Amino acid sequence: MVVNQIPFEEFHMLLHRQGLRVAIGPFNVCIHTSYKPLIEQLYLLYSHYRITQDEIAEFHVRIVTERSLRNPFKRNIRFLLDGQSPFESFPQEQALAVLEWGINLAIAVRVNHLLLLHSAVVEKNGHVILFPAWPGSGKTTLCTVLSYQGFRLFSDEFGLMDTQQQLFLPIPRLMPLKNESIAVIRNYLPDIVMGRPIPNTQKGTVAHVRPPEKSILLSKHTCKARWIIFPKWIADTPVKIEAISDSEAFMMLASNAFNYEALGATGFCAVADLIRSCDCFKLVYSDFDSVMEVLHQLTNET
Incomplete structure (x- = not known):
């Protein structure tokens, strides 16, 4: 089953709760987020990827929102890899770019059998x-x-x-x-x-x-x-x-x-x-x- 074969509400729930697991080339990536603007972008741009909910994921990544230290009325987003943050926080409108950079980083630093x-x-x-x-x-x-x-x-x-x-x-x-x-x-x-x-x-x-x-x-x-x-x-x-x-x-x-x-x-x-x-x-x-x-x-x- 691929992403565009499930309703948006189910897609949203997967990302929000247990995480969406998708096959991206030879790797399974599990993505968690509750940030709806990012979820909407992923539903469009990840529409052809195969969902692999029952398979082991090599990478567990998460995009979370947090309050900006400089401006408490503004929210930022942060990328997490296995619960750890390799980056500083970014403006929330950059969520998709940060997610993609983070997955690149995970591959670059953790894949050494290739x-x-x-x-x-x-x-x-x-x-x-x-x-x-x-x-x-x-x-x-x-x-x-x-x-x-x-x-x-x-x-x-x-x-x-x-x-x-x-x-x-x-x-x-x-x-x-x-x-x-x-x-x-x-x-x-x-x-x-x-x-x-x-x-x-x-x-x-x-x-x-x-x-x-x-x-x-x-x-x-x-x-x-x-x-x-x-x-x-x-x-x-x-x-x-x-x-x-x-x-x-x-x-x-x-x-x-x-x-x-x-x-x-x-x-x-x-x-x-x-x-x-x-x-x-x-x-x-x-x-x-x-x-x-x-x-x-x-x-x-x-």
């Missing part, structure tokens, strides 16, 4: 494309476009790699667009479901895009990687893709991993094997249609 790459990941023709990139490179924006234009979304944030089998695990979560990207994507993909913009966050204005239903339904289908592409959006620049050496790709990929150093030799061997098995490129673009043409051609030639 190699965690800081990368957008999509699939085409049975193979994965990794888009490792530093903040500000436009990987989430590019990932959003690709996910709604013939590619299957794995993640805009995490490349989850089983180092034994060299398989990538999908974890299709909400895609947080920032600032100018929000209007760009609304214009380019007018039919997507997007949450309302959340202003004045630590990352500026953020709006979350609901993943395609098909990507969520296929989230147990793993794939091996075939391409590693380091993207960079630069305004008014013609699309350009160029091959790079394995050594350059290795250094750039290892520096875009959350737990590469923690995994030691396992991480080193996993990245080295991944580089050897993939074609590696740098990509510069400004126009979605042009970059789509280049990527479709690249994936269809293989």
Whole structure:
């Protein structure tokens, strides 16, 4: 059963009482909150996720409201992970963004049986494309476009790699667009479901895009990687893709991993094997249609 198959009142009750357990990729996440504006947003944006009430949850998270110390007439929200608060409190209108950041944090610090790459990941023709990139490179924006234009979304944030089998695990979560990207994507993909913009966050204005239903339904289908592409959006620049050496790709990929150093030799061997098995490129673009043409051609030639 998925979220949109239950009435809103039942959804509200689950979040308020025992917690809503949903499958997000390979993990079950149990979410508690009584904050109704957040519940309303989750009912829309989590509508395709499978409910897993009878299964063990790897992460138990909670959004609670509390009075502001600076302004007792105003309420803030706080994120809790297993009852502990890793963040300061935030304005209550930022509840959804804080919840999503908190789940990201839980994955980044607690998952060490997989190699965690800081990368957008999509699939085409049975193979994965990794888009490792530093903040500000436009990987989430590019990932959003690709996910709604013939590619299957794995993640805009995490490349989850089983180092034994060299398989990538999908974890299709909400895609947080920032600032100018929000209007760009609304214009380019007018039919997507997007949450309302959340202003004045630590990352500026953020709006979350609901993943395609098909990507969520296929989230147990793993794939091996075939391409590693380091993207960079630069305004008014013609699309350009160029091959790079394995050594350059290795250094750039290892520096875009959350737990590469923690995994030691396992991480080193996993990245080295991944580089050897993939074609590696740098990509510069400004126009979605042009970059789509280049990527479709690249994936269809293989």
